[in-house]
Amino acid sequence: xxxxxxxxxxxxxxxAGSLYALAGVAFVxxxxxxxxxxxxxxEILMLGGYVFFGAAAAWHLPAWIALPVAIVAGALVGAVxxxxxxxxxxxESPISVFMVTIxxxxxxxxxxxxxxxxxxxxxxxxxxNTPIFIGDAYLAPKVAYGFVAAMLxxxxxxxxxxxxRSGVALQATAADQGAAYSVGIxxxxxxxxxxxxxxxxxxxxxxLVGAIGGISPTMGIFGLSVLVVVIVGGLDSMLGALVGGLLxxxxxxxxxxxxxxxxxxxxxxxxxxxxxxxxPYGLFGRHEIERL
Amino acid sequence: xxxxxxxxxxxxxxxxFDTGLQKCLLALALAGAVLLPFLASPYWLFLxxxxxxxxxxxxxxxxxxxxxxxxxxxxxAFMSVGAYTVAVLEIHLGTPFLLNLLAGGLTTAxxxxxxxxxxxxxKGLYLAIATIAASVVLHFIFSHWALTGGVQGxxxxxxxxxxxxxxxxxQLYWMIMPVTMLMVLGAANLxxxxxxxxxxxIRDRDISAEVLGIPLLRYKLMSFAVSSxxxxxxxxxxxxxxxxxxxxxxxxxNSIFYLAAIIVGGMGTILGGILGAIFMTMVPEVLKFxxxxxxxFYPDALALLAxxxxxxxxxxxxxxxxxEPQGLAEIWRRIRRFFHLWxxxx
Numbered sequence: 001x002x003x004x005x006x007x008x009x010x011x012x013x014x015x016a017g018s019l020y021a022l023a024g025v026a027f028v029x030x031x032x033x034x035x036x037x038x039x040x041x042x043e044i045l046m047l048g049g050y051v052f053f054g055a056a057a058a059w060h061l062p063a064w065i066a067l068p069v070a071i072v073a074g075a076l077v078g079a080v081x082x083x084x085x086x087x088x089x090x091x092e093s094p095i096s097v098f099m100v101t102i103x104x105x106x107x108x109x110x111x112x113x114x115x116x117x118x119x120x121x122x123x124x125x126x127x128x129n130t131p132i133f134i135g136d137a138y139l140a141p142k143v144a145y146g147f148v149a150a151m152l153x154x155x156x157x158x159x160x161x162x163x164x165r166s167g168v169a170l171q172a173t174a175a176d177q178g179a180a181y182s183v184g185i186x187x188x189x190x191x192x193x194x195x196x197x198x199x200x201x202x203x204x205x206x207x208l209v210g211a212i213g214g215i216s217p218t219m220g221i222f223g224l225s226v227l228v229v230v231i232v233g234g235l236d237s238m239l240g241a242l243v244g245g246l247l248x249x250x251x252x253x254x255x256x257x258x259x260x261x262x263x264x265x266x267x268x269x270x271x272x273x274x275x276x277x278x279x280p281y282g283l284f285g286r287h288e289i290e291r292l
Numbered sequence: 293x294x295x296x297x298x299x300x301x302x303x304x305x306x307x308x309f310d311t312g313l314q315k316c317l318l319a320l321a322l323a324g325a326v327l328l329p330f331l332a333s334p335y336w337l338f339l340x341x342x343x344x345x346x347x348x349x350x351x352x353x354x355x356x357x358x359x360x361x362x363x364x365x366x367x368x369a370f371m372s373v374g375a376y377t378v379a380v381l382e383i384h385l386g387t388p389f390l391l392n393l394l395a396g397g398l399t400t401a402x403x404x405x406x407x408x409x410x411x412x413x414x415k416g417l418y419l420a421i422a423t424i425a426a427s428v429v430l431h432f433i434f435s436h437w438a439l440t441g442g443v444q445g446x447x448x449x450x451x452x453x454x455x456x457x458x459x460x461x462x463q464l465y466w467m468i469m470p471v472t473m474l475m476v477l478g479a480a481n482l483x484x485x486x487x488x489x490x491x492x493x494i495r496d497r498d499i500s501a502e503v504l505g506i507p508l509l510r511y512k513l514m515s516f517a518v519s520s521x522x523x524x525x526x527x528x529x530x531x532x533x534x535x536x537x538x539x540x541x542x543x544x545x546n547s548i549f550y551l552a553a554i555i556v557g558g559m560g561t562i563l564g565g566i567l568g569a570i571f572m573t574m575v576p577e578v579l580k581f582x583x584x585x586x587x588x589f590y591p592d593a594l595a596l597l598a599x600x601x602x603x604x605x606x607x608x609x610x611x612x613x614x615x616e617p618q619g620l621a622e623i624w625r626r627i628r629r630f631f632h633l634w635x636x637x638x
Contacts, residue, residue, distance in 0.1 A: 037417050088614050095363050096613050098417055099555060102548055103613070106606025113599035217599075224424070231421055266432045269425040273410075276422050280414045 007137040009257050010250060015143030017249015018150035019212075022205040023222070024229040024241030025154055026198040031235050032174040033194035036086060037098045040105035041202055042223020043112075048074050048203025049123065049210030049219065050112050056124045063126030067207055074203020075196045077108075082195035087188070105220055113217045120216035127211065146208040153201065154242060161238070166193055174236065224265075225252070228272045234285020243283065306484055325473075329465045337461035343573045344472040345529045350553040350569035351479045351562065352522025357551065358559035359483065360515040361495030362411055363420040367523050368546030369427030370407075372434060373400040374524030375531035375541065379446040380439060382531075389451035389458075389532060393471065396528035397521040403430075404520025411512045415498075427544060435539040445538025448531065458532065468529050475522060480562045482518070491515050495560070552609045558619030567620040575608065576601050 023041060030038045051073040055066035085104060089097045132144045161167035172180040173190045181187055206215075209222060229248045233240025248268055255267040281287045299305045309315050329337055353367045374396035381392040407426040411419055434440045450459035451467065458464050482488040490511045493501040502508050531537050549572060557568020579601055583593040612619060 085610060085614065092613075092617070094417055095420075096555075096617065098363075098420070099551065100610050100613050103552075103606040103609030106548075107603050107610070108606075110599040110602030110604075110606065113602065114596060118599070227421060227424075231418070262432070262435070265428050269428040273422065273425045273429075276410060276414055276418060276425075280418055 004136055007135070008139070009253050011134065011137055011139045012143060013250035013253030014246055015139070015147045015212075015249070016253060017246035018147040019205055019209050019245075020226060020229045020249050021242045021245025022150040022153060022208070023202055023226045024233065024245045025157060025238060026201040026205065027226055027230045028233075028236065028238055028241045029170075029194050029198040029201070031230070033170050034086065034191050035094065036101065037094065037235075038101045038198070039098065039223060039227065040081075040101045040108060041198075041226055042220035043105040043108035044074060044077060044199050044202040045206035045209060045222055046112060046215065046217070046219035047077060047108055048206030049215040050116055050206075051203065052207045052210065053121055053123055053215060054116070056126070057121075063124070067126075067204070070207050071200045071204050074206075075200040077203075078195040078197075078199025079192060081199070082192050086195065087191070105223070109217055109220055116217075118217055120214050122214045123207070123210045125211075140212075142212050146212060149208060150205070153204065154238075157201070158238060166190075170194060225268060228268050231272055231282060232275045234282025236286055237282065237284035240282050240284035308480055308484070325469055329462050334461050337465050339573070339577060341461055341464055341468045341533055343570045344468045345526050345533060346550070346553065346569040346573050347566050348472045348475050348529065349523050349526035350550050350557070351476050351565040352519045352526065353550045354554045354559065354562070354565040355479055355482065355491070355522065356515050356519035358554055358561070358564070359488070359495060360491040360512065360519075361498075362408075362512060362515060363416065363551075364423045364516075364519070365420050365544065365547045365551065366407060366423035366427045366430075367519075367550040368542040368544065369423075369430045370400050370404060370520040370523035371527030371530060371546070372430060372537070372539070372542035373403050373520075374527030375537045376434060376440050376446070376527075377524070378528035378531045379448045379537045382448045382451070383446060386449075389453065389467065393525055393528040396531075397524040400524025400527065401517040401521035404516040404523075405513050407520070408513045408516030411516065412509045423547075424544065427547065431539050440537075440539075443539060445536060445541070447536050450535060451532050459535075464533055468533065471525065471529060475525060476562060476566065479522070479565075483562075487511070487514065549605075552605070554619075556608055556612045556619055558621030561619075561621040563624065564619050564621035567624065571620060572605075572608070575604060579604060 023045060026044075027038060027041050030036055030041075048070045052066050052070035055061045055069040056063055059066075061069065081104060085100055086097065089100055127142055127145045129141055132139045132141050161170065169180070169185045169190050170193070172183070172185055173187050177187060180190075206219070209219070225248065229244040230241055231244075232248065233242070233244025248271070251267060251271060252264050255263045259267070275282065279285075297311055299310070304310065309318060328340060332340065349367060349371055352370075353364065356362050356364050377396040377399045378389075378392045381387055381395055382389070387395075407423060410422045414422060434445075435443045440446065450457050452458065453463075453467070456463060458467055483492065490501065490506045493504060493506055494508065494511055494515075498508060501511075527542070530541075534541070550569075553568040553572040554565055555568070556571055557566065558564025580597060583597045583600075586593045616622065
């Protein structure tokens with residue numbers, strides 16, 4: 001057994017997994033606050049990547065301006081979507097809201113194709129290109145920087161959730177909407193805020209994903225892997241998204257390396273089925289008891 | 293105008309078609325369906341067959357999602373099971389097509405039962421995700437199994453019926469339309485029986501249904517079996533219609549298509565499944581027609597067709613869910629109500 005090779009695969013898996021975790025955190029944020037399963041998260045990721053491309057390649061903006069532009073675009077989309085599509089669906093069955101997000105994903109995927117065309121594109125290089133070695137193991141620089149950025153955002157986000165007023169309001173809303181209302185938390189503002197922040201995070205993650213793998217209108221597929229991540233980790237657990245993301249990243253890296261690329265989806269979805277059968281609420285999720 | 297319908301016994305109350313007008317409309321529709329192949333061009337017949345296949349599959353999904361309340365994003369994958377069964381039987385055994393279709397339906401029903409097993413443990417969205425997982429697994433099996441021809445898939449000979457080769461829309465119409473009609477009629481009748489009522493009870497509140505003495509596992513699996521049997525039959529028809537079955541013929545987006553069709557049409561009504569499937573099948577054709585109209589003024593219109601279709605598809609789902617959650621069936625009912633009282637109340 002070649003331990004160096006294994007270590008490299010592991011590192012690549014962790015790198016990919018950190019991006020899953022980042023997208024998973026965005027997903028969990030929306031689910032925690034609003035109980036909406038947002039299947040359009042993959043498309044919002046894609047939108048972030050494309051807006052970055054548009055700003056950096058078409059308008060020739062430097063990367064440090066283009067990145068905030070992409071994030072702000074994500075936030076705007078989040079705000080508009082929450083206000084126009086999700087708010088009217090308040091109190092409808094979860095399935096209907098779920099289908100609204102599928103429809104939204106379809107709209108975004110189509111819109112991106114209308115604006116930027118259907119061909120895959122490469123983002124302009126904006127990260128340093130010197131190879132990175134951890135011990136003797138080689139790690140692609142983009143993946144390494146992606147990992148660091150994703151981890152920083154997740155940690156900052158976890159701190160914000162814990163120590164800022166909005167973060168605490170969000171946790172209160174997640175725990176009990178009625179009680180949050182009664183202590184004077186503006187729940188609808190929390191809803192908007194969670195969508196804005198989550199979509200901004202997703203757009204940022206999209207730039208990182210696009211920098212590593214390029215962007216194409218089929219990037220929404222990423223959303224399916226994120227779905228596996230959050231189900232495995234538990235829909236309402238930030239820690240679950242982090243652990244699940246890294247776990248699925250590693251599983252994908254190893255199955256892709258040793259079995260072949262076409263096994264990736266099979267293995268991750270098999271993990272999903274096993275988790276659904278054994279712990280339907282995920283590794284770290286809260287087990288909700290249905291009351292009559 | 294219609295002034296009340298007096299019913300004097302239970303049989304009349306349970307009847308599918310209770311008024312004279314309904315029977316007349318039905319007879320007209322039937323006559324239209326019989327006459328259509330002699331009047332329409334092959335292109336319209338092609339569309340009619342496609343609509344009929346989609347109606348069959350959407351009705352199946354409606355039994356599961358609209359009537360039993362179990363959301364499935366695996367309808368297209370179930371269709372692929374039926375299509376592959378039919379293709380394999382046709383190629384290797386050459387058995388009559390009715391037999392193949394039945395075999396396709398039954399095989400798919402078995403697969404449906406297997407996929408449905410998690411349904412007792414997980415509900416709602418989790419179940420939808422479990423069915424996505426099942427479609428991923430099925431897709432993998434079909435693209436790696438020698439019997440199903442790997443990624444190239446299978447090309448099959450046309451169906452033969454008493455020496456007639458069914459390879460044109462005209463002949464296929466006579467195979468697809470009757471089968472679909474029988475399936476829809478069967479679905480409508482299902483909900484007049486004990487089993488169908490049990491499905492509805494489970495949808496409305498599964499715990500109450502269990503308290504009433506409905507064994508949940510058995511009936512949920514039964515619903516999965518019936519629904520995937522419909523999908524399998526529809527997939528079999530699809531296979532005879534296109535005669536090439538590949539793993540990419542039934543992508544996840546097709547499952548979303550069928551779910552969208554019953555949402556747009558109206559969940560939990562037979563009419564909704566029919567209207568929704570026809571509507572969603574025709575929308576791309578209308579768009580294609582529209583693109584043809586604007587091409588003289590805007591030459592790139594055809595290139596934009598595919599993304600615009602994606603946008604319209606999403607916008608229809610979102611729009612119907614927000615503005616017309618009961619779907620087309622509700623619009624139809626509203627129109628009917630208007631005419632019931634027409635000269636007196638407008």
